[in-house]
Amino acid sequence: MARTFTGPLVLSILLTGCGYVGAPLPPALNIPEKVADLRAVQRGGKIIIDFTIPARTTEGLLIKRLGPPDLQIGDKPVEAPSDTGHIEVSAKDWIGQDAAVRVRINNARGRYSDWSNTVTLSVVPPLEPPSDLLAKSDPQGVRITWAGAGEKWRVVRLGDAKTAEVDHAEYLDTGAPFGIEHRYQVVALLKAAESEPSAIVSITPKDEFAPAAPAAVTALAGITSVELSWDRNTEEDLKGYRMYRAVDAGPFAVVAAMVEEPSYSDKTVIPGKKYRYAVSAIDQAGNESAKSAAVEIAMPE
Numbered sequence: 001m002a003r004t005f006t007g008p009l010v011l012s013i014l015l016t017g018c019g020y021v022g023a024p025l026p027p028a029l030n031i032p033e034k035v036a037d038l039r040a041v042q043r044g045g046k047i048i049i050d051f052t053i054p055a056r057t058t059e060g061l062l063i064k065r066l067g068p069p070d071l072q073i074g075d076k077p078v079e080a081p082s083d084t085g086h087i088e089v090s091a092k093d094w095i096g097q098d099a100a101v102r103v104r105i106n107n108a109r110g111r112y113s114d115w116s117n118t119v120t121l122s123v124v125p126p127l128e129p130p131s132d133l134l135a136k137s138d139p140q141g142v143r144i145t146w147a148g149a150g151e152k153w154r155v156v157r158l159g160d161a162k163t164a165e166v167d168h169a170e171y172l173d174t175g176a177p178f179g180i181e182h183r184y185q186v187v188a189l190l191k192a193a194e195s196e197p198s199a200i201v202s203i204t205p206k207d208e209f210a211p212a213a214p215a216a217v218t219a220l221a222g223i224t225s226v227e228l229s230w231d232r233n234t235e236e237d238l239k240g241y242r243m244y245r246a247v248d249a250g251p252f253a254v255v256a257a258m259v260e261e262p263s264y265s266d267k268t269v270i271p272g273k274k275y276r277y278a279v280s281a282i283d284q285a286g287n288e289s290a291k292s293a294a295v296e297i298a299m300p301e
Contacts, residue, residue, distance in 0.1 A: 035116035067106035127195035150188030
């Protein structure tokens with residue numbers, strides 16, 4: 001006959017088999033984390049604002065939907081879209097002011113994050129983009145010049161996004177190799193404001209720049225030769241030297257088209273003749289310098 005359990009024993013077994021049930025948790029507030037990377041700059045006639053929209057709430061939960069952020073410039077609220085961290089606003093209402101920019105995020109139910117970091121802009125009348133850009137080949141690379149107002153200028157070499165800031169309207173790009181096209185833009189800067197970029201100027205620089213003429217040429221007469229030497233050129237792209245000779249009152253002619261070292265031994269001289277010598281320098285691109293000062297020597301009979 002089966003036994004039936006009732007009363008306190010059954011209750012005890014049931015309670016032993018159940019887990020503990022605590023107090024119910026309060027509903028999540030879903031307040032977004034605050035923006036910590038707000039960036040703002042005046043570019044031309046606009047204030048450009050960028051920030052990263054938070055992905056989680058202060059409780060660590062993923063955010064499913066957001067409402068329009070609360071954006072303020074100075075003491076004025078500015079309408080902003082909810083789906084982007086890039087906002088462009090006309091700067092005209094804040095010209096001549098130091099305007100503080102900040103933002104807070106709406107969770108779509110009217111609950112806002114804390115205010116972001118604040119960026120203060122000294123808003124100025126719009127800067128005009130630099131004009132009349134000119135790019136020229138230079139012995140050291142590319143030289144850029146332009147016209148226009150500004151306290152400083154930012155020069156950008158497009159393609160590799162190399163940038164430099166200068167305080168005068170000229171820039172020498174010493175890292176621009178010859179024979180390759182380079183494209184540049186310039187932005188004018190004034191306090192925290194900047195202009196729109198200038199028109200693009202492009203150039204394929206050519207090495208058309210000759211080395212310096214060799215210096216301090218000396219000549220010594222031997223029994224059957226003339227021994228010449230000169231100071232070594234210091235150009236990094238130097239290839240060598242070209243030796244010129246004139247006999248008596250005759251014109252100069254090449255006696256050695258390429259000499260790698262700063263010395264030369266002329267073994268084709270004739271006793272009793274007078275010789276004049278001059279040297280030029282040649283670079284890797286084939287550019288030739290002017291001739292050195294001539295040196296004269298008479299061979300003994």
